[in-house]
Amino acid sequence: MxxxxxxxxxxxxxxxxxxxxxxxxxxxxxxxxxxxxxxxxxxxxxxxxxxxxxxxxxxxxxxxxxxxxxxxxxxxxxxxxxxxxxxxxxxxxxxxxxxxxxxxxxxxxxxxxxxxxxxxxxxxxxxxxxxxxxxxxNTTAQLSERAQRLQASRARGVDAAEAERRRIERDLHDGAQQRLVAVAMGLGRAQKKFDADPDGAKVLVGEALADAKLAVSELRDLARGIYPAVLGDRGLDAALSSLAAKCPVPVNVRVTVEPRPPAAVESTAYFIVGESLTNVAKYAGASQVTVKVWREDRPSGDLVVVEVTDDGQGGAVFQAGGGLAGLADRAATIDGVMTVVSPIGGPTVIRADLPCTW
Structure with a gap:
């Protein structure tokens, strides 16, 4: 005083x-x-x-x-x-x-x-x-601003969910559904030939079996795209390591998120890393990628932070309808924020702050 x-x-x-x-x-x-x-x-x-x-x-x-x-x-x-x-x-x-x-x-x-x-x-x-x-x-202003931000993020989330639904419908229609129709037609033709042409019926059954296996494989890939089984069974560390193993560019993965975050946070983090690694492999021309996922305790609540860094040529930007914009919309559905820093010449850093409560 x-x-x-x-x-x-x-x-x-x-x-x-x-x-x-x-x-x-x-x-x-x-x-x-x-x-x-x-x-x-x-x-x-x-x-x-x-x-x-x-x-x-x-x-x-x-x-x-x-x-x-x-x-x-x-x-x-x-x-x-x-x-x-x-x-x-x-x-x-x-x-x-x-x-x-x-x-x-x-x-x-x-x-x-x-x-x-x-x-x-x-x-x-x-x-x-x-x-x-x-x-x-100002608490009132903060709550009002947060409500507006949540309303906008929910609207973006609805759009993202609708786009995902259309993609799933398209994949089902063009892939597994066509395979299953072929299976049904092949089995129907084989049934008619069982008595008159057993050898021909066997060939048709074999073709139907091959189509059924392809349909199962396509359905498995589709289900993995919605929510991968390894993520649900073993968590982020194993799921991201699986993604890194499939990437043609060497990837170093470090995950520290215990206790395990909610499923929505895990799936969002998984798809952000997956899309980022796909973009790196296609466009970045990078020789090394680092994926870091960790948990932060903040006064406003716990966060899971996802950071993907590559040493490529840079120049990544948000574009309407692009992959990065779609990831930002996915993060926004749980009130998360995604940022991209990618100067020409690199490096590129993609970061997402994902709250564990929203």
Whole structure:
């Protein structure tokens, strides 16, 4: 409290003075750069307050800012309409009279022991709660933004599921269904020849048997494309090692995800790695690939992080309807985020952050 008083005093004097000068000279445009600088001062002092409270009171306040794009004036306009700017402004103005009260209390607490033992910690706790409420993320806005993001991700997930359904239907129609129709026709022709031409019937039965084996193989491949058996039985480590063994490019796999994540997370991670390795083999011209999958504990919940790195030629980008966009849509169905960093000349890094709860 003793150390916070000078900081609050400096912030109050600067903000009030710059506000008065900026608004007073706005009509002649001199106030524009002054007010532009004022917003930076507000954000700077708010950041100092967070660090100060974290160091002195042990309360960590997350930074709630959003990314801003465009020119300097466009970014300034985005700051002006951001509610967090005005919450910072209000806190810094309110903090000064509070710090004046806290300063005499701190002096008294240094002399009168009961005040220092019981009153000051209570006042400090209230100060930390006020700072968290005004300088930290707006819970309502966060929930609203998360709801919008989930709604968008669910819509993308529905589209991805519909595209997958059409692919499965097409594969069934063009593959196994045609094989099974051929089996039925062959067996029907063989049945008619059993008495009159046994040798011809045997040939037809043999052809039907071959078609049946092909149909089973195609159905097995289709089922593996939906959810591979090795993934369900033995988990990500074994499933990704199986993918790596089939890749023509040498792949180094490191998986540390214990305890085992939910099935939706495992399947998403599996298909992201599988598609990435396919792309590497087709387009990257790489000599080495590294696949790393690990678990991270974060305040918002556990994550499974998937990272595929190759030393190829780079240049991979998201394209509408492309494989990478499809993987991003698949990740979005569980509120995951996928990023691609692929400068020309490489290396290419594909990363997916997949929450274990959504």
């Amino acid at each position: 003793l150390g916070g008083f000078p900081l609050s005093l400096l912030a109050f004097v600067l903000i009030v003075t710059m506000t008065a000068v900026g608004v007073g000279t706005l009509v002649i445009w001199v106030g524009v750069p002054v007010l532009l600088l004022l917003t930076q001062v507000i954000y700077g002092f708010a950041a100092l307050e967070r660090k100060w409270i974290g160091a002195m009171l042990g309360v960590q306040i997350p930074t709630p800012y959003r990314e801003r794009t465009g020119s300097v004036l466009q970014k300034w306009r985005q700051q002006l309409v951001d509610p967090q700017t005005w919450r910072n402004f209000g806190y810094l103005l309110l903090a000064f009279p509070l710090s004046v009260i806290e300063f005499p209390l701190a002096i008294a607490g240094a002399i009168i022991l009961p005040i220092g033992i019981w009153v000051l910690p209570f006042i400090a706790s209230l100060h930390a709660q006020l700072a968290s409420a005004m300088l930290g993320p």
